[in-house]
Amino acid sequence: MSLEVADIFRLNKHKLSYIDGEKWKVVNAITSCRTGKLGAHVFKCDSCDHAEISYNSCRNRHCPKCQSVSLMKWILNRDSELLPVHFHIVFTVPDLFKEITKYNKGVIYNILFKSVSETIKETALNPKNLGAITGFFSILHTWTQKLKLHPHIHCVVPGGGFSNDKLKWIKSHKNYFINVKILSEVFRGKFSSYIEKAFNNNELIFPFNLNMLSDKYNFKNLLILSAAKEWVVYSKPPFKGSFWVVRYLARYTHRIAISNKRLVSLTENEITFIWKDRNKGYKIKQEILKTSTFMHRFLAHVLPHRFTKIRYYGFMGNAHRKENIKLARELLGCPLYKKETTTIKNNWKDIMTHYTGQDPTECTKCENGHLILIHKSFKPIERRIRQKTG
Numbered sequence: 001m002s003l004e005v006a007d008i009f010r011l012n013k014h015k016l017s018y019i020d021g022e023k024w025k026v027v028n029a030i031t032s033c034r035t036g037k038l039g040a041h042v043f044k045c046d047s048c049d050h051a052e053i054s055y056n057s058c059r060n061r062h063c064p065k066c067q068s069v070s071l072m073k074w075i076l077n078r079d080s081e082l083l084p085v086h087f088h089i090v091f092t093v094p095d096l097f098k099e100i101t102k103y104n105k106g107v108i109y110n111i112l113f114k115s116v117s118e119t120i121k122e123t124a125l126n127p128k129n130l131g132a133i134t135g136f137f138s139i140l141h142t143w144t145q146k147l148k149l150h151p152h153i154h155c156v157v158p159g160g161g162f163s164n165d166k167l168k169w170i171k172s173h174k175n176y177f178i179n180v181k182i183l184s185e186v187f188r189g190k191f192s193s194y195i196e197k198a199f200n201n202n203e204l205i206f207p208f209n210l211n212m213l214s215d216k217y218n219f220k221n222l223l224i225l226s227a228a229k230e231w232v233v234y235s236k237p238p239f240k241g242s243f244w245v246v247r248y249l250a251r252y253t254h255r256i257a258i259s260n261k262r263l264v265s266l267t268e269n270e271i272t273f274i275w276k277d278r279n280k281g282y283k284i285k286q287e288i289l290k291t292s293t294f295m296h297r298f299l300a301h302v303l304p305h306r307f308t309k310i311r312y313y314g315f316m317g318n319a320h321r322k323e324n325i326k327l328a329r330e331l332l333g334c335p336l337y338k339k340e341t342t343t344i345k346n347n348w349k350d351i352m353t354h355y356t357g358q359d360p361t362e363c364t365k366c367e368n369g370h371l372i373l374i375h376k377s378f379k380p381i382e383r384r385i386r387q388k389t390g
């Protein structure tokens with residue numbers, strides 16, 4: 001049986017120092033996922049006597065074993081919105097803000113989204129750059145290969161936008177959307193302005209180790225230092241076509257920090273996992289961490305309750321997205337997207353079959369019949385057994 005993140009927390013959660021209630025909810029969800037604690041569904045083959053018990057998942061968005069169907073639905077929806085050319089743009093902030101972010105995730109992440117969205121929309125609308133109304137979606141990504149905190153925003157932006165009267169499509173340069181130096185300067189100004197405003201409105205929390213930054217002069221000096229740093233923004237045309245950009249970004253949309261397949265071994269005090277060194281041609285290496293360090297790094301990426309990590313802007317905003325995508329395709333003269341059947345979007349069986357090429361209900365014993373649901377329970381199985389036997 002392969003090692004899982006849940007195993008690490010089950011065996012070592014007593015080693016966690018203070019964590020807030022939201023993180024404890026994640027720990028409890030992950031350790032209970034697909035166990036008797038959450039109940040189960042019982043299936044029986046309609047051709048033979050084979051029966052299977054499928055333990056319920058926790059459905060927590062931070063769980064490495066959940067969200068597969070939601071991810072596939074998201075990919076299917078994005079495929080229907082792709083235009084011929086899309087650019088992948090990434091916005092990052094200097095490491096100077098990393099410690100502040102740890103204690104103010106909701107505020108800082110919202111500022112990050114707001115700064116990025118306004119930067120793209122305003123620079124695109126400027127006649128000196130593009131002079132067009134654009135639309136895009138953004139995804140928050142907070143971790144590095146070693147699970148360290150590194151908040152940044154991935155954006156998928158079409159290669160152009162509507163004219164002000166929406167009668168024509170204005171194309172961007174074939175190799176880039178807007179000059180990254182312009183994007184970087186505007187982004188830096190907006191982020192600095194919004195975080196200073198948050199400070200002045202007492203929206204930021206400064207624990208004892210950051211208490212000096214609660215002084216307005218020290219905080220102002222931090223902003224001055226950050227202005228001298230490099231605010232990295234990079235953009236590149238989609239590799240292998242727009243279709244593959246969505247699949248590349250899908251690794252961040254419904255996952256957190258690390259997948260189970262990257263875990264190598266677990267001892268009493270240490271965990272070993274693999275990571276890819278980008279600076280050395282993505283060479284695969286192994287990292288060894290104390291189990292307590294690993295758990296705290298993992299939990300550092302837990303998002304605030306109901307925080308939205310995928311957001312849509314401009315003409316791709318939720319209100320009129322379908323109409324705008326249709327108009328964009330007409331102006332570009334490209335064929336309209338032929339939707340899959342509605343059952344593929346709403347039925348988990350069809351979604352899994354569509355993406356994996358294998359029917360998940362096929363009986364693994366006789367390989368002729370299909371598994372039929374005969375019983376479902378959302379009560380903990382252990383409790384139900386005790387009630388019946390007690």
